[in-house]
Amino acid sequence: MTGRSPISRAAAGRFSGGKGSGVALLVEALVILLFLVASLGLLMQVLSRASVQGERAAELARAVELASNVAERFAADPAGTAGVTYEDGLSATCEVASDADGLMRAHIVVTAEDDGATVYTLDTARYVGASAAAAANSAEGGDA
Numbered sequence: 001m002t003g004r005s006p007i008s009r010a011a012a013g014r015f016s017g018g019k020g021s022g023v024a025l026l027v028e029a030l031v032i033l034l035f036l037v038a039s040l041g042l043l044m045q046v047l048s049r050a051s052v053q054g055e056r057a058a059e060l061a062r063a064v065e066l067a068s069n070v071a072e073r074f075a076a077d078p079a080g081t082a083g084v085t086y087e088d089g090l091s092a093t094c095e096v097a098s099d100a101d102g103l104m105r106a107h108i109v110v111t112a113e114d115d116g117a118t119v120y121t122l123d124t125a126r127y128v129g130a131s132a133a134a135a136a137n138s139a140e141g142g143d144a
Contacts, residue, residue: 059090063110063120066092070108071124078104078126089113102129 066085070092074081082096090110098104108122 059112059119062088063090066090067108067110067120067122070094071106071122074104074106074108074124075126078106078128081106086113090119098128102131103127 066087070081070085074094074096078096078098081094083094085092085094089112091113092108092110095107096104097107103125105123105125108124109118110120111118
């Protein structure tokens, strides 16, 4: 005997580059590579969807701001607000109606100019009094 125990000879054979060690290393490297590729593909899909959602959120924020601006103009001058407003790739259409009690209502629709899809809708109202509503009705053509 050389003074080594059988356990140490078996361990030495396993770590000294026996027949199966190169193949096992290659298989392990391929498995890790496949896992890395799959993880990167999944990460790219998640980032792509997040980018699309971010663009939609930015468009919605611009639409809310445009509708809010039109609503503020309606609050200041209800009779002079009707029409279309264009801003930043969006268009806001404001339809004004009034009733005999002096309540004027505005229906504001913000659409995307490129495809015409409705992005945001806002309804608001302002009390102007019966005489102002009658004047607005006569200016609109008698829509009571």
